[in-house]
Amino acid sequence: MFIAHPSLAQEVSLSTNDGEMALTGELLEFTNGFYIMRTEIGEVQVPASLVSCSGAACPEGGQVAIDFTIKGSDTIGAELMPLLVRGYAESQRAVVDNRKVGERQHVLTVIGDEGVGSTLFTTMIEDRGSSTGFRGLLDLSTQIGMSSRRIKGEEVSALADAGLGDALSFEQEHGIAVDGLLVVVHPDNPVDALTEAQISDLLSGKVSNWAQLGGADLPVTVYTRDGNSGTFATIAGKFLDPFNTSLTGQARIVAGNAEMSESVFGDPGGVGYVGFAFRGDNKPLGLISSCGIAAEASTFAAKTGEYPLQRTLYLYTTSAELPARAQGLLAYAKSPAADGIIEKSGFIGFNIDSRDLSATARSIRAEIDTNQSRQELAALRELYIDMLEWRRLSPTFRFQTGSSNLDNASRRDLLRLTNYLTTSPNVKEVALVGFTDTDGAFDANRNLGYARAEAVLDSIAAQLTGSDFDPSTVQIKSYGELNPVACNSDFAGQRLNRRVEVWVR
Structure with missing residues (x-):
């Protein structure tokens, strides 16, 4: 072959x-x-x-049965992508022959009729880092790019300039899973939680001994990924770039998540970063934001986008037409049918989860005791009572910057939510609850929260046109700038706080 x-x-x-x-x-x-x-x-x-x-140098018989290629992130390509190919194959009553053909390259041949029929398609997966996926899309060596970070502006421009479409469009950017990143240390390290600034000091080398952070008298060893890694890009964007610093030159580069986990576990002074799936026996550090909001390292918080080290795992395509089987694989990877495979791989799917709001209600109750604003106190009391009576679903709606249009993640969540609302008999009441950042007057923000919740209801109603869904049964609520999930000191935090939550009871 x-x-x-x-x-x-x-x-x-x-x-x-x-x-x-x-x-x-x-x-x-x-x-x-x-x-x-x-x-x-x-x-x-x-x-x-x-x-x-x-040309005279063209080899004879050069048309081999590789129908499409998939390049990019090793976080996706090492295990998750082959399993998604296998899952899609099984949905077609087919089996997969997986062969390693080069360093970090696998060719997967999908054979129909449970392995006794003809070949349905053959794909090659090459996992050398997220950046290589975008380069592959640009030079036409791949049809699907894998990335553990969102595409950068210069990569969007390069693809657009090459006539390959808008990579930020809903049709070309495909979120398939969430990977929560953990900053991990050796299990015997007594340090439990650090601020973002302290973690920045660790990674940059400003802190060189754990005793400077209340730990043992041990030198710090920083473990990191290389510059092509989307995992490193996420860490740098959170702990290095905002502090105008760079990674210490003494950092030890490791090849992947598994090696990172093993390296930290084998080094009492080690610190590194891994996905939820690769924590192993290491201890994750609690994260405290600059304004004192403690991060919840949970799958629910990762699904809502509110865990500060969560990241979406993406597949990217161009405007060129995909082979039919590549389209089928892409549709499968985004569907509820793939959720089990995603979770088996240790990542977080977009299946709808719920939780009670009692823990948040306790924080609101404490704020009631200290807040001096008559206007805010009334809303806080109302919010406190509501949180004792409702449960929150994981779909959380946000909008494109400067637009009334839902962002890509929200459009994906919209499809999941509408199916949930029409198939879940235990849901008797639904509320859409708007929240905002702190810019502007309190009353104006509360009105803005109402307007955003109404816009989400319009999107739900449009999606369910022709069904028995009655939009008038959905309650619209807003609490404006109350209950922030991130600091309002920068655009990223403000964007997280501008949200519409879904509550049920």
Whole structure:
């Protein structure tokens, strides 16, 4: 099935079957179904199944059965993506033959009729870091990019400039799971919780001994991922960039989550960061924000976007038409059918969860005792009573910046919620509850919360047009700037506080 070819270093031209894209350069090698070429934009790999080759150096029989490729994040590609391919295959009564064909490369062949039929499709997964997925989309060497961070502005621009669409659109950006990151230390480390500034000092090397933070007299060893890692980008965005500092030059680079966990566990002075799934026997540090809000390291808080080290795991595509089986895999990965596989991999799916609000109610009760504003006190008492009577669902609605349109995550949650509301017999009452940041007057913010809750109700009603759903049965509430889930000192925190929650009873 795979053809190795010696280095040719002769010019060839590759063109897509629709004639929209063409690439010319020196053919260096043809192996595992890929043309490896040196071009004006650098060395690229192009799947033979997607292009036609012209030129004297084109290998015979070059059209091999690799139907589409998936490149990018090792957080997704190491285990989750192969399991999603397997799950999709099983939904088609097929089995998967998974073969390693190179460093961090696997070819998965999906065979129909439970393994005795014909090949349905073949895909290659290559997991070398999130940035490589975006480069693969740009140079046409992949059709699906995996990323453990959201796409950067310059990557969006590069794809748009290449005529490959808007990567931030709902049609091209596909959130499939949540990965909560934990800052972990050795289980014997007596330090339990740190502020964001203290963690920044650890990672930057400003704190070099745990005794400076109330721990044992041990030198600090920082473990980190390399610069291609979306995991590192998330950590840097939270603990380094906001403090105008950089990672210590003494940090030890490890290849992945598993190695990170093992390294910290083997080093009493170690500190690192891993996904929820890779905590192992290490101790996660509690996170305290600059305004004193303690982070809840729970799957519920990760689903709502309110755990500060949660991140969405994405699949990205371009505006080019995907092969039918790639479309099927993508639809499966975003569907409730994939939730079990996502959780089996140690990540967090978008299946709807609920929790009572009693813990938050206790915090509101304490605030009632200290608040001096007559206006806020009345609302706090109302909020306290409500929280004793309702449960909160995990779908949480936020809007595109400067827009009344739901953001991509909320559009995804909308589909899940409407299905939940029409299929859950235990839900008797529903309330949409608006919250805001602290900018503006209290009354104005409360009115803004009402307006946002009404906008979400309109979206729900539009999604359920033709069903028995009656929008008039949904209660609309707003508590404005009360009950913040993040600090209001920056845009990111303000955005988290601008939300519409879903309550049921």
